[in-house]
Amino acid sequence: MKPAGKLVVLLLLVALTALCPAARAQDVFNPTGAGAPSAPADLEADELFEEEPLEVWDPIEPFNRGMFWFNDKLYFYLLKPVARGYRAVAPEPVRTSVGNFFSNLAFPVRFVNSALQLKIGDAGNELRRFLLNSTVGVAGLFDPAKQNGWLKKEEDLGQTFGRYGVGSGFYLVMPVFGPTNLRDGVGRLGDGYLDPVPFLVPGTLEYVGVKAYDRVNALSLDKDTYEGIKREQLDPYLFIRNAYTQRREALIEK
Amino acid sequence: MKFKRFAAILLVLGMVVPAAWGLAATAAMDQVQQTVDGVIATLRDKGMESEARRQKLTGLIRARFDFETMSQWVLGPAWRKADTTEKSRFIALFSDLLEATYLGRIEAYTDEKVSYAGEKVEGERAQIDTFVLTAGADIPITYKLVLRGDQWLVYDVIIEEISLVRNYRSTYNEIIRREGMSGLFTRMEEKIRELKATEGQG
Numbered sequence: 188m189k190p191a192g193k194l195v196v197l198l199l200l201v202a203l204t205a206l207c208p209a210a211r212a213q214d215v216f217n218p219t220g221a222g223a224p225s226a227p228a229d230l231e232a233d234e235l236f237e238e239e240p241l242e243v244w245d246p247i248e249p250f251n252r253g254m255f256w257f258n259d260k261l262y263f264y265l266l267k268p269v270a271r272g273y274r275a276v277a278p279e280p281v282r283t284s285v286g287n288f289f290s291n292l293a294f295p296v297r298f299v300n301s302a303l304q305l306k307i308g309d310a311g312n313e314l315r316r317f318l319l320n321s322t323v324g325v326a327g328l329f330d331p332a333k334q335n336g337w338l339k340k341e342e343d344l345g346q347t348f349g350r351y352g353v354g355s356g357f358y359l360v361m362p363v364f365g366p367t368n369l370r371d372g373v374g375r376l377g378d379g380y381l382d383p384v385p386f387l388v389p390g391t392l393e394y395v396g397v398k399a400y401d402r403v404n405a406l407s408l409d410k411d412t413y414e415g416i417k418r419e420q421l422d423p424y425l426f427i428r429n430a431y432t433q434r435r436e437a438l439i440e441k
Numbered sequence: 442m443k444f445k446r447f448a449a450i451l452l453v454l455g456m457v458v459p460a461a462w463g464l465a466a467t468a469a470m471d472q473v474q475q476t477v478d479g480v481i482a483t484l485r486d487k488g489m490e491s492e493a494r495r496q497k498l499t500g501l502i503r504a505r506f507d508f509e510t511m512s513q514w515v516l517g518p519a520w521r522k523a524d525t526t527e528k529s530r531f532i533a534l535f536s537d538l539l540e541a542t543y544l545g546r547i548e549a550y551t552d553e554k555v556s557y558a559g560e561k562v563e564g565e566r567a568q569i570d571t572f573v574l575t576a577g578a579d580i581p582i583t584y585k586l587v588l589r590g591d592q593w594l595v596y597d598v599i600i601e602e603i604s605l606v607r608n609y610r611s612t613y614n615e616i617i618r619r620e621g622m623s624g625l626f627t628r629m630e631e632k633i634r635e636l637k638a639t640e641g642q643g
Contacts, residue, residue, distance in 0.1 A: 421613075
């Protein structure tokens with residue numbers, strides 16, 4: 188349950204097909220229906236009123252809830268304690284720099300996917316960010332590009348697929364990696380080929396170690412997001428499923 | 442998933458202010474500033490007793506959020522099917538729940554900086570864009586406001602592209618579908634009890 192970059196999902200494939208489109212148009216929400224309190228007219232015209240509740244296609248919900256439970260235990264009994272210990276010994280500026288370093292290293296994913304989506308300006312921006320941060324920014328430990336107003340924009344293969352009209356497929360909670368869906372999961376596999384880390388470490392064990400460190404570092408900078416969700420939401424599984432989906436939809440739009 | 446930022450809401454509302462002072466303030470901005478100033482001042486008043494502080498914060502929140510409009514939007518299709526009793530019960534529970542959530546969050550407030558990114562006013566709607574600057578990332582938070590009489594009230598908060606109203610709308614309708622209105626009410630009551638029981642322990 189974590190960094191922005193890992194979240195995901197979408198509306199496109201939703202099980203709307205079961206509904207009659209014609210009926211849906213008026214059925215969505217009828218503020219003038221019997222008993223509805225009088226909302227000001229301007230609000231009734233709002234897009235929110237017109238909208239179906241976001242439905243996520245989740246045919247394997249029992250499996251997903253099992254994985255959700257597994258990840259929950261993993262988080263509370265392993266990841267979080269490790270991150271807490273790490274936070275205690277590594278000062279925040281160090282952890283921020285480590286985060287910058289990994290982010291800079293992931294440049295190829297953002298660059299290639301910007302290019303694949305023909306976002307030439309974004310691709311150019313990523314390139315200049317990478318060049319500046321890798322040099323002036325000491326191998327990516329610092330982010331001088333941001334001070335120039337060159338902001339990072341998340342792009343990945345799942346977004347590229349979405350951009351070209353590929354639906355999300357079913358919602359999927361993966362062990363360890365968390366929420367995704369068919370489209371974004373496949374995208375993540377593809378993005379793996381753009382990850383330079385495998386070329387920089389000698390073997391699989393080291394690779395896993397580096398990835399785990401990246402994860403723990405990111406977690407050490409997080410302010411108990413997941414704990415908040417667990418404590419406050421009626422059904423954290425549904426909350427995260429919807430949040431992932433909304434966020435991925437928004438990222439694809441951008 | 443940075444919903445913790447959810448918490449940040451009031452904070453944000455608050456911190457937005459200093460950055461906005463340089464701009465020609467609109468009525469929407471002005472009123473948000475007042476609320477924010479009040480929240481910040483209350484949080485910083487270490488001399489205040491915790492119960493008094495909570496009441497003060499509650500008053501400020503209730504005055505700035507349009508819980509009734511939020512309730513209608515959250516229930517969406519289910520609102521139409523609900524009877525009057527259910528509607529008012531939902532509004533009451535939803536207000537309590539959001540309030541308990543915010544109070545818990547706000548008390549975890551740790552001086553994060555907020556930058557003010559812009560505002561839009563169109564007729565009776567306004568939108569205020571902010572960023573909360575944390576060590577890990579800059580988190581975009583947008584407030585949506587509607588004009589009620591002469592008051593601008595918050596009806597949605599969008600954190601990292603995730604609309605809270607849309608999220609609640611989806612999850613609550615799912616719960617209603619599976620467990621009915623009464624199941625939803627039971628869950629909400631339990632959650633409010635839980636949140637209140639742990640209040641002040643953070």
